Amino acid sequence: MARYRSLALALAVFVTVAGDAAGDGGGAVAPGPPDVKAISCLTQSVCRSRDTVVRGEEMVVRGANLEAVERVVFTGARGNGDDATASVSATTERSVVAVVPAEAQTGAVVLQGSSSSTLARIDRVRVRRALKVAPLDISPGSSFYFGGRRKATFEFTVDQAADVRVxxxxxxSQAIIATWDVAAEPGVEQHVRWNGKVRGAAAGTGRYSFRLAAPVSASAKAVPEATDAFFFADHLFPIRGRHDLGQTPTNGFGGGGTRAHYGQDMFANCGxxxxxxxxxxxxxxGYHSAAGNYLVIDGAGTGRDYVYMHMLEPALVKTGDRVFTGQKVGEVGETGRATGCHLHFxxxxxxxxxxxxxxxxxxxxLRVWDRNS
Ligand SMILES: [Zn+2]
Structure with a gap:
C-alpha cells in the first residue's frame, strides 16, 4: 500500500514540474486548479438559495479555471451506488453549465475533466426535486362575459414554495396578453382571476387559456406546464330563449319608412x-307610453348605452343600480306602442x-352576440 501512495505522489510532483516548465518557456500559461466560488441554478428563482440545485433544471458552477471540466458528478451518500453524472452543456473559464440528473442526491459534487480526473470538489450541494404544480378548478369549456358576475379564474397548488407565473x-394569436406573478406557498390554493380587460379595454371575443409557467423564467423545456382554455365574449345576446332577429325591414334600424326607428325589433314569446x-x-x-317598460344601461368599460323596450313588467333593476353582464333585467313583453311580443333594442x-x-x-x-351566446 505504501508503495502505491508514494508512486501517486511522485506523479503529482512530476505534473507540477512539467506545468512550471511550460510557463517558463514563454508559451501558453497552464491554468491553475479550478477554483469554485458558487454553485446554483442557472435561473436563480428556481432555487431561491445558493448551493442548491433542482433535478431536471440547469445548474451553473461559477469560479475560475473551469475550462477543463467535462462532467459534474453528484456523489450523494458514501459509496458509488447513488452517483449521478451530468455532462456539461457549456463551459467557459468562469462557468460550467449542466442539467442536474433526475437521480442526483444531496451531497458532495465533483468536477471531472477528461479521463474522469477530479478537478475540484464541492463538499455539500443540496439537491431538490422539481416543483410539482397541480391545476385545480380549471372549468374547461366554461364561458365568461365581460362585466359578468363570474370572472375567468384559474386555481392551482404547488408542492413547495415557489415563484410561479401564470x-x-x-x-x-397565441400572444400572452396578461401575466400574474404569484409567490405560492405549498398546499395553499392559489387563485388568479381575469377581469376580461386587455390594456384597460374589454378583450375581444374568442378562446383564451391560462398557462402555468413555473417557476418564473425557467427554460421553457424544463417548465412544468398546465393549460386551461375557456371562451370569453365581450357581450351576451340579451334574449335568453327562442327568438328571431326580425323578419322585415320595418323591424330594422331606420324602420324602412318615414318613422324614426332607432333599434332592432326581435321577437320571442312574452315572458x-x-x-x-x-x-x-x-x-x-321607467315607463313611457311608446317605449312601455324600458331600461337604459350605461355599458361598463364603454361610453355606449344599451336600451331595452316593451318589457312585460317594470325592469328588475332601478336607476343607479349596478348590473352584471348576463344579469336578468326583465322579460320580453309588448307594453307601450308594440305589436306582438318583442324586444326593441x-x-x-x-x-x-x-x-x-x-x-x-x-x-x-346582435348577430355576432347571437352566434356566440
Ligand atoms: Zn322597435
Missing part, C-alpha cells in the same frame, strides 16, 4: 328572460342615450 394566452348584453350602471328604468354611441350620442344600427353586433 400567463393568459389569446387562443388565436322570455332578458339579460343585460353588457353590464354597467342603470342610467334609467337600441345601441347608442358614446356618450350615450340622449347625452350627445347617436343611435347606431345594432343588428351587426
Amino acid at each position: 400567463e393568459l394566452v389569446d387562443g388565436e 322570455t328572460k332578458l339579460a343585460a348584453a353588457r353590464g354597467g350602471k342603470v342610467q334609467f328604468a 337600441e345601441l347608442w354611441s358614446a356618450p350615450g342615450w340622449y347625452e350627445g350620442g347617436t343611435a347606431v344600427d345594432p343588428l351587426p353586433a
Whole structure:
C-alpha cells in the first residue's frame, strides 16, 4: 500500500514540474486548479438559495479555471451506488453549465475533466426535486362575459414554495396578453382571476387559456406546464330563449319608412328572460307610453348605452343600480306602442342615450352576440 501512495505522489510532483516548465518557456500559461466560488441554478428563482440545485433544471458552477471540466458528478451518500453524472452543456473559464440528473442526491459534487480526473470538489450541494404544480378548478369549456358576475379564474397548488407565473394566452394569436406573478406557498390554493380587460379595454371575443409557467423564467423545456382554455365574449345576446332577429325591414334600424326607428325589433314569446348584453350602471328604468317598460344601461368599460323596450313588467333593476353582464333585467313583453311580443333594442354611441350620442344600427353586433351566446 505504501508503495502505491508514494508512486501517486511522485506523479503529482512530476505534473507540477512539467506545468512550471511550460510557463517558463514563454508559451501558453497552464491554468491553475479550478477554483469554485458558487454553485446554483442557472435561473436563480428556481432555487431561491445558493448551493442548491433542482433535478431536471440547469445548474451553473461559477469560479475560475473551469475550462477543463467535462462532467459534474453528484456523489450523494458514501459509496458509488447513488452517483449521478451530468455532462456539461457549456463551459467557459468562469462557468460550467449542466442539467442536474433526475437521480442526483444531496451531497458532495465533483468536477471531472477528461479521463474522469477530479478537478475540484464541492463538499455539500443540496439537491431538490422539481416543483410539482397541480391545476385545480380549471372549468374547461366554461364561458365568461365581460362585466359578468363570474370572472375567468384559474386555481392551482404547488408542492413547495415557489415563484410561479401564470400567463393568459389569446387562443388565436397565441400572444400572452396578461401575466400574474404569484409567490405560492405549498398546499395553499392559489387563485388568479381575469377581469376580461386587455390594456384597460374589454378583450375581444374568442378562446383564451391560462398557462402555468413555473417557476418564473425557467427554460421553457424544463417548465412544468398546465393549460386551461375557456371562451370569453365581450357581450351576451340579451334574449335568453327562442327568438328571431326580425323578419322585415320595418323591424330594422331606420324602420324602412318615414318613422324614426332607432333599434332592432326581435321577437320571442312574452315572458322570455332578458339579460343585460353588457353590464354597467342603470342610467334609467321607467315607463313611457311608446317605449312601455324600458331600461337604459350605461355599458361598463364603454361610453355606449344599451336600451331595452316593451318589457312585460317594470325592469328588475332601478336607476343607479349596478348590473352584471348576463344579469336578468326583465322579460320580453309588448307594453307601450308594440305589436306582438318583442324586444326593441337600441345601441347608442358614446356618450350615450340622449347625452350627445347617436343611435347606431345594432343588428351587426346582435348577430355576432347571437352566434356566440
Ligand atoms: Zn322597435
